[in-house]
Amino acid sequence: SQTIHQWPATLVQPVGSPLSLECTVEGTSNPNLYWYRQAAGRGLQLLFYSVGIGQISSEVPQNLSASRPQDRQFILSSKKLLLSDSGFYLCASTSGTGVGEQFFGPGTRLTVL
């Protein structure tokens, strides 16, 4: 089965600073990859998904961007963080067929002050 790694686990950043969150996947090749955000006490919102290297689709307009430099690496970035970027960020993966069970990483808790 797939294993998804995320780091850092927690992050506290000042407003206006840059951001880079990393996600790597083991146990599958050519996965579909996803970034979700969960605000406190809320459900998960899909931010970005990728079906392959360099292929990124954005679900909602926002201050964030995503990149996929390698098959099993997915990066979430920002040039200047806003207070509203605070939240719990989860990376997820589905097998390369695109249909089937989705698995989640442990998440990164971001606080912007």
Next chain:
Amino acid sequence: GIQVEQSPPDLILQEGANSTLRCNFSDSVNNLQWFHQNPWGQLINLFYIPSGTKQNGRLSATTVATERYSLLYISSSQTTDSGVYFCAVASNTGFQKLVFGTGTRLLVSP
């Protein structure tokens, strides 16, 4: 887009009690998953169940795709079952993207 509703929003149980959580969705799906989010935020996969019935220990789930609902049963609840339970679905049209319900917050007291 597809809508997902979960009920009840909150549930308090005594240890040992049974419970049923419900997930209603508004369109045909080719993916339905149940997750348990633990106090540390980790999403634990419980069931991948776009249709039919599955059981895993004290937990079982049933999805009636034609009627657009799924049920998660928890029997003999334990304090470690506490947390938030999410249902998530993906429509069977277009690229598969999970849409999450707002969750059921379960508290099991000793």
